[in-house]
Amino acid sequence: MDALSAVLQGLPMTIMLTLSAFAIGIVGAVPLAVGLSSSNLLARLVSRLFVDLVRGVPIIVWLFLLKFGIQIGTFKFNPVGAAIVGLGVVSIAYLAEIYRGGLQSVPRGQGEAAHALGLTRGTTFYGVMVPQAFRIISPSIATYLTGLLKDSSIASTIIVTEMVFQSQAFARQHPTVEGILPYIIVGVLYIVLSLPIAYLSRRLDSRMRKAIYA
Amino acid sequence: MTWLTEWAGYLPQMMAGLGVSLLIAGISIFFGYPLGLVLSLMVTAKNLAVRTLGLAVVEIGRGAPALVILYLFYYGLPKFGIAFESITAACLALTWNSAAYSSEIMRAGLQSVARGQLEASNALGLSQRDTFFRVVMPQGMRSAIPGLMGVAIQMFQGTSLAYGIAVPELMKTAYNIGSQDFNYLQIFTLAGLCYAVISMPATWITVFFEKRMARHT
Numbered sequence: 001m002d003a004l005s006a007v008l009q010g011l012p013m014t015i016m017l018t019l020s021a022f023a024i025g026i027v028g029a030v031p032l033a034v035g036l037s038s039s040n041l042l043a044r045l046v047s048r049l050f051v052d053l054v055r056g057v058p059i060i061v062w063l064f065l066l067k068f069g070i071q072i073g074t075f076k077f078n079p080v081g082a083a084i085v086g087l088g089v090v091s092i093a094y095l096a097e098i099y100r101g102g103l104q105s106v107p108r109g110q111g112e113a114a115h116a117l118g119l120t121r122g123t124t125f126y127g128v129m130v131p132q133a134f135r136i137i138s139p140s141i142a143t144y145l146t147g148l149l150k151d152s153s154i155a156s157t158i159i160v161t162e163m164v165f166q167s168q169a170f171a172r173q174h175p176t177v178e179g180i181l182p183y184i185i186v187g188v189l190y191i192v193l194s195l196p197i198a199y200l201s202r203r204l205d206s207r208m209r210k211a212i213y214a
Numbered sequence: 215m216t217w218l219t220e221w222a223g224y225l226p227q228m229m230a231g232l233g234v235s236l237l238i239a240g241i242s243i244f245f246g247y248p249l250g251l252v253l254s255l256m257v258t259a260k261n262l263a264v265r266t267l268g269l270a271v272v273e274i275g276r277g278a279p280a281l282v283i284l285y286l287f288y289y290g291l292p293k294f295g296i297a298f299e300s301i302t303a304a305c306l307a308l309t310w311n312s313a314a315y316s317s318e319i320m321r322a323g324l325q326s327v328a329r330g331q332l333e334a335s336n337a338l339g340l341s342q343r344d345t346f347f348r349v350v351m352p353q354g355m356r357s358a359i360p361g362l363m364g365v366a367i368q369m370f371q372g373t374s375l376a377y378g379i380a381v382p383e384l385m386k387t388a389y390n391i392g393s394q395d396f397n398y399l400q401i402f403t404l405a406g407l408c409y410a411v412i413s414m415p416a417t418w419i420t421v422f423f424e425k426r427m428a429r430h431t
Contacts (some may be wrong), residue, residue, distance in 0.1 A: 056413035057406040058374035060385055065406065068392065069399035153279035157378055164281060171289055180290035187278035187286065194277055 003181040006170035007189065010163035013080075014193075017152040017162060020084045022145055025091025032092060033099035047096070054093035059154050062086040067158045083155035091148060098140045102133035135208050142201030146194040153190070163189060221404050224391055231387030232408055234301070238383060239370040241305045246312025246369070247362065253317035254324065268317075275314025281375050283307040288379040304376035304383075308369055315365045316358075323358030324350060360424040367416045371409060384408055 035047030054062075066082035077085065106129050114124040156165035167182035256268025275283070288303035298306065327350050335345040377385040388405035392398040 052414050052417060053410055056410035056417065058371040058385070058409055060374045060377060061388075061402055061406045061409060064385075064389070064398070065402040069402050071399075150277075150279040153281045154375070156281070164279065164285070167282075168285065168289075171285075175293075177293045180286070180293050183282055183286040183290045187274065187282045190279055190282070191273065191277035 003167075003170055003174075003178065004185055007163050007167050007182050007185050010161060010166035011189070013160065013162040014149070014152055017080075017083055017087060017155055017160065018145070018149045021087035021091050021152070022148055024084070024088030025095045025148075026141075028088070028092035029095035029099055032096035033103065036096060036100040037103050051093045051097055054090055055097075059086065059090055059151055060157055062090060063154060063158050079155070079158045079160045082158060083152070083160045087148065087152060087155070090151075091144075094144055094147075095141070098137050098144060099133070101140075102137035103129055105136050106132045135205075138204055138208070139201055142197055146197050149193060149197070150190055217400055220397070220400055224401060224404060227387055227391060228384065228404060228408060231382060231384040234381065234387075235370065235373040235376075235383040235385075238301065238304050238308060238373045238376060238381070239366070242308035242312045242369050242372075243366050245305075245309045246365075247316050249309065249313035250316030251320055253313055254321040257317065257321060258324075271310075272314045272317050275310045276318070280307060280311050280372050281378055283310055284375055284379055300376070300379045300381045303379060304373070304381050308372055308376075311372060312365055312369050315368070316362055319358050319361035319365065320354070323356075323361070324354035326357050327353045357427060360420050360427060363416070363420040363423065367413055367420070370416075371413060374409070 032047050032051065035043045036051065038044050038047070063082055063086045066077050066086050067079060070077055070082075110128055110132065111124060114128045119128070152162060153164040155162055156168065159165070163186050167186040170182040171179040253268050253272055256264050257272060259265050259268065284304060284307040287298060287307045288300060291298070291303075331349055331353065332345060335349045340349070373383050374385040376383050377389065380386060384405055388401045392401040
């Protein structure tokens with residue numbers, strides 16, 4: 001059970017990294033999603049290029065770029081800072097794409113009806129489009145969160161002491177057969193951690209369905 | 215301009231790294247897709263043991279981070295006397311990954327084939343085998359194409375994790391160059407561009423296919 005407690009030492013860091021990056025993504029993706037679905041061509045192109053570029057470069061490259069490449073005056077990122085900012089920016093790009101897809105799947109008639117009722121553009125967007133879009137994308141957001149949880153493991157490569165880092169450290173100290181245990185434990189832990197996210201997402205989804213059809 | 219001249223100097227080494235990345239991605243896709251098809255059939259099999267085994271392989275391949283599977287193959291298995299070269303370990307880990315992800319996409323594709331198609335082939339007296347290989351699979355695989363292309367892009371980017379087990383792929387090459395003269399900013403920007411130059415157009419093609427498919431259904 002030594003291996004288990006060693007890996008668990010990294011659990012708070014894994015959760016902290018995941019939730020911080022997720023929070024950055026959830027908020028930061030809003031303006032970007034607006035840009036992606038803007039009627040202004042320039043705004044659309046710039047946000048599209050940003051999203052595709054961020055998603056086209058592997059996370060490990062972003063983390064190394066932030067950790068080793070960025071130096072402004074005497075400022076340098078520490079490992080945790082680089083990991084949070086890197087994973088956060090990547091989350092922004094992925095979630096903006098999910099938001100855009102959701103907004104696009106709301107039937108056009110809804111916007112037209114709101115317009116016909118004389119609702120302002122702001123009310124149409126936040127009161128009519130967003131709530132419907134959110135219902136459509138909440139499962140995708142949950143899927144992204146479990147993906148982000150796994151991606152946080154990449155922070156171990158820039159010496160953030162999360163679960164995979166701890167499992168590596170334990171394996172090095174125990175070069176016998178026991179050294180394989182931490183990898184199995186950490187793999188199972190990620191799967192176990194994804195379960196409550198899937199469960200909550202399903203509950204949220206079914207509750208929202210009831211709210212619509214009841 | 216100085217950046218460009220420095221990049222030009224790094225480029226031959228970087229291209230060698232990119233070649234290794236593409237090789238690993240290619241192998242993991244080449245073996246991953248057929249394995250994914252087998253897994254998708256196992257997961258939907260009637261036999262409980264087959265189904266459980268299939269589900270376990272898929273859920274571990276998708277649920278555990280690729281980095282963990284990579285470490286398991288490279289650092290873990292030698293403790294049981296099974297040692298791989300780092301590049302072999304990377305191929306095995308990513309093949310598992312791509313098989314698991316593609317199996318889910320193929321399963322969804324196969325299940326999306328309309329029931330009427332099955333009933334029609336049944337009525338025509340086609341054998342189960344013919345029904346699967348000539349009716350269900352061609353249609354199911356067709357709708358799985360965009361998803362499978364997405365997996366391929368994901369695998370290409372996933373090769374960057376092989377850095378963690380010292381495979382001389384693009385990321386490791388960049389790191390080695392960077393640690394010689396400490397111009398990490400230039401070298402990692404160049405590495406990022408190398409990945410983006412391949413991933414971005416590939417994504418655009420995938421989106422194009424997705425849109426075309428959506429129009430036909």
